[in-house]
Amino acid sequence: PPSAGRLPAKVPPNLQLRSAKRLLVSQLFQPFNLQVGEEAGWEGRAGEPACRSQKLMLQGGLVYPSVPGCYYYLPPAVRAMEKLVKVVDGEMQAVGGQKLNMPSLSSAGLWRASGRWDRMGPELLRLVDRHDKAYCLAPTHEEVVTELVAAQSNLSYKQLPLRLYQVTRKFRDEPKPRFGLLRSREFYMKDMYTFDASEEAARQTYDLVCDAYRSLFDRLGLPFVKVQAATGSIGGTMSHEFQLPADVGEDRLLLCPDGHFAANVEMLNGERTSCPTCGEKLTQTKGIEVGHTFYLGTKYSSVFNAVFYSAKNKPQLAEMGCYGLGITRILAASIEVLSTEDSIRWPSLIAPYQLCLIPPKRGSKEEEEGVTLLERVYDDLTEALPHLTGDLVVDDRTQLTIGKRLKDANKLGYPYVVIAGKRVCEDPPVFEVWNQNAGEVLFLTKEGIIELLSKVQVP
Amino acid sequence: PPSAGRLPAKVPPNLQLRSAKRLLVSQLFQPFNLQVGEEAGWEGRAGEPACRSQKLMLQGGLVYPSVPGCYYYLPPAVRAMEKLVKVVDGEMQAVGGQKLNMPSLSSAGLWRASGRWDRMGPELLRLVDRHDKAYCLAPTHEEVVTELVAAQSNLSYKQLPLRLYQVTRKFRDEPKPRFGLLRSREFYMKDMYTFDASEEAARQTYDLVCDAYRSLFDRLGLPFVKVQAATGSIGGTMSHEFQLPADVGEDRLLLCPDGHFAANVEMLNGERTSCPTCGEKLTQTKGIEVGHTFYLGTKYSSVFNAVFYSAKNKPQLAEMGCYGLGITRILAASIEVLSTEDSIRWPSLIAPYQLCLIPPKRGSKEEEEGVTLLERVYDDLTEALPHLTGDLVVDDRTQLTIGKRLKDANKLGYPYVVIAGKRVCEDPPVFEVWNQNAGEVLFLTKEGIIELLSKVQVP
Incomplete structure (x- = not known):
């Protein structure tokens, strides 16, 4: 049942995502996001040797090369x-x-x-x-x-x-x-x-x-x-x-x-x-x-x-x-x-964002329910843990599969990823939660997620 | 009666002030503080015209001139x-x-x-x-x-x-x-x-x-x-x-x-x-x-x-x-x-510090009682209003009269000044509170001060 304050059910789910002040991956200025499928010139300027952090930071849209030895620091950086x-x-x-x-x-x-x-x-x-x-x-x-x-x-x-x-x-x-x-x-x-x-x-x-x-x-x-x-x-x-x-x-x-x-x-x-x-x-x-x-x-x-x-x-x-x-x-x-060869890992305390929320793929049978529930997770998290406001991002690129977006989230190194998968249709709804730094996957209710994230420190 | 956790009564009162992690005027790097009684070269470099803000910022130890047109921004700035x-x-x-x-x-x-x-x-x-x-x-x-x-x-x-x-x-x-x-x-x-x-x-x-x-x-x-x-x-x-x-x-x-x-x-x-x-x-x-x-x-x-x-x-x-x-x-x-001609006034939201606490002059009969009570105001304020931690300063230069220190606090533009004057010996103790931006002086108990400052916004 639609919760109070939700938009009418006729609005497409990913427009609902945009209706509130939630951070959306599609709107973030990250060359990573802009150039899906391309490896954005990570080798840097001609002849410059690359190392793992340089490659990952360029790929992930954390920095972009300017004049030699000078970089744009992009928003996540x-x-x-x-x-x-x-x-x-x-x-x-x-x-x-x-x-x-x-x-x-x-x-x-x-x-x-x-x-x-x-x-x-x-x-x-x-x-x-x-x-x-x-x-x-x-x-x-x-x-x-x-x-x-x-x-x-x-x-x-x-x-x-x-x-x-x-x-x-x-x-x-x-x-x-x-x-x-x-x-x-x-x-x-x-x-x-x-x-x-x-x-x-x-x-x-x-x-x-x-x-x-x-x-x-x-x-x-x-x-x-x-x-x-x-x-x-x-x-x-x-x-x-x-x-x-x-x-x-x-x-x-x-x-x-x-x-x-x-x-x-x-x-x-x-x-x-x-x-x-x-x-x-x-x-x-x-x-x-x-x-x-x-x-x-x-x-x-x-x-x-x-x-x-x-x-x-x-x-x-x-x-x-x-x-x-x-x-x-x-x-x-x-x-x-x-980090690993292809995935950024941050010290938890300074990760650009703490949590990425991944709603179901567009057109999937969990879409409607999943989007609504994930919105609630987002909003209840920011209410219960206001210090995490600004640290939560929704990957609203719902034209992509959950798997593809999880892979991207992995690359960018969010310490936590919450997926609205098939089990959101259970009662109570259950989310798939990746705790990246611990290397474990949990299945948690909304309350379980809030409990887990209550331990997260941001400076 | 000494409160729990206070140092033994034999310790001189202004050493008590130093014992905890409280910000003390005497320890702040402000040329204003360092050069008491001097007007620290505020006219700037030779021949440079001065204006009110330049004069006040130099006098108050907010900036210090470096090469022409370049300034050190000092801690309060x-x-x-x-x-x-x-x-x-x-x-x-x-x-x-x-x-x-x-x-x-x-x-x-x-x-x-x-x-x-x-x-x-x-x-x-x-x-x-x-x-x-x-x-x-x-x-x-x-x-x-x-x-x-x-x-x-x-x-x-x-x-x-x-x-x-x-x-x-x-x-x-x-x-x-x-x-x-x-x-x-x-x-x-x-x-x-x-x-x-x-x-x-x-x-x-x-x-x-x-x-x-x-x-x-x-x-x-x-x-x-x-x-x-x-x-x-x-x-x-x-x-x-x-x-x-x-x-x-x-x-x-x-x-x-x-x-x-x-x-x-x-x-x-x-x-x-x-x-x-x-x-x-x-x-x-x-x-x-x-x-x-x-x-x-x-x-x-x-x-x-x-x-x-x-x-x-x-x-x-x-x-x-x-x-x-x-x-x-x-x-x-x-x-x-x-500002006025000789006193800085800040937009409240961005004042370097919100509150200056002035204990009694060394050797006065209120000294012992006043220092103890002011410490409690400081500590209870930071406990009740933790977002103000870092915004409270004690003017521990107790060799100076309250009047001299109030004048300095006025010049520097703290939005609030709390003085432990003669009325700290009343029951309950009463403090003199200057609300600079409202231009009024209030006499408040500790609880009254906490109530007043609970309305202060810091970004």
Whole structure:
């Protein structure tokens, strides 16, 4: 029997789907959806090598190539990125992080002061403005943030530690941009800069931020290793990388199987084959760098005179650290390490959408009943679990079989898929529910679905 | 009597304030806070004229000047901006907007194809990469988005309208950057691009997006006028601006007092003094442009061949529109039009923090009792109204008088200020509550405060 508020029964079922504010696959801007049956130019620009995440992200309509090393982030990728940023914000604010936002245009003078205008070489994108003043597009903000803090007169030791961070677009003119979002020329990075009153305090900050990174990757369900790393052009006296082991990774790591030692080979002098602590044979693996921490000491604070006033009211250089997370790189790296050859798997917390609902095929005998029941599942879910509004999508391409749409849903990596199949005609109606990350299929009533999804977290 | 969970009475009261995860003014990175008693270089760079919002935003530690026309957005400004973006997202998604994110590096070829590589002149920031390829930093994305849509083969009329938008950093080499965030060289803009199957449909989209802009400014409580405007370098056949009347505005507007006519003088040929509809004398006012809409027709779709397939399966050029909102400019313009000479007033919905709590002065006889009670207000508020967590700040600078801190809170524009004054010793304890936007002072119990704040909306 038609429920209250439903449209009259004469309206075709898939027009009913469109009548309410429900998200419909047919209306989503996803090249995947637009080019059914085609493999949309996933090999990228001519000659560019592809990896699994690049292929899957192009195929699935998450990104689209623009100029070399630059991508359009399409709507599902933006959703995933915004969720990831919320999770990162939570972790950063839990360790006292305060979010700011610094300019991309960075004066040559600032970079000359630190010596990096020359040292960074062709990785720095440079330009002049209408007055012929020289700038670079900042790939990182040590100089810029230190100038800000140096400008605050009367900064007291009582106000330290200062832990400032941003999530912004960065620029780096990579010699070989490749692997999609894994190595691009424009990318989003979370960069935190910390200012402490003593070396001891700065080391506590360092450990605290490393713990926040651990917590982040644990919550995302990403297997990572923390390795000793070279300080490179950033500088400082201690550095670690957070790496996701993956064949496509560009870093080579040496790991002690018992966890006593882990390092990026680039920081080792010569060959090392056994663990310096326990003597075990080290194993080698490749990794994708997703986070990088640096203990900077006074390298930048001394250049820009970033001082605070001590308890004795003496000016003293701040002890600094900097801490990066590759936001867009984490999206791609997650897909790289979690997915199968042809199906995206997301960390549940940041999947663009949590649930895809698949109504019966047009003209099938379950059509009428199935569409009505699925609408009710959608509406009751958003009522019972309002935080999931926006995370539910109906695949209304009812000209396609359920099987074809399930295959697409599989490819795109919705954590849950609910199908109105033959058993919707039972009393009570039963739906087929795919829990993708658990790898199981359940048969549940509407109430069972609500119960199952009540455990889903969105940031 | 000390409540359960409080620290032992021997701990100094303002250490108690620090013991829990409460936001404390003394720990916030606000130059305002850091430079008590100083007016932190608000006049900006040498010779740059200042306006009210620029002065207040610099004084209040919302922004700090970097290279000319570029600003650090400091933590409270980032909070306000993130709230504004949420409100904008809601309005855009309510009209079917899908959010994407396009690169800043934009190839010269694309801009040459549209003719804007030359036409934009020195406003375009240009650079070459390591391979000597020429790019600009996109100030707007008509070319870039049209190329994306043109690349989607098989786009069907059934998938239209497409309403794609982004909120990203834009670059424009202004000849005279000034007035802080009102005219800067780096800024955040929301830009939507729409693709329709017919002129009629495109005009419906145009009206719909204009209505969304009205709704946005109404929700922010900002008085605006929608005026006819010139199409400028963007082009197209129809354009409107959303303007906030203000003396510092750089646009001159002619308005019919009865609302029959409103236009930017730049789009009128010669002088016009009376309304073309009703003959009333037009009044002139200055305005800050905060939104701009363009009906583009096929100006860009014809250049890049952005076609869809009609019901008869014929390729047809999409009818386009584009729609901008100056995100960072809206922040400054809001402050410009709502504030007094020396006190920031925010649209309530996007105030960085909703409430400032002021405990008694150190050493006063209310200190012990007041701190304890204020802690309870803070904790009970976050429990009863969890969506306000993060919106409450304690001004723990208890070395300062209540009066001094109230003055600061006034300047910074918290919509609500709760003071633990002499009446906290009454039974039940009574707090002094300033409702800044209503311009009233109330005396309320803790329960009264929770009741009052239960009406506060955060996006």
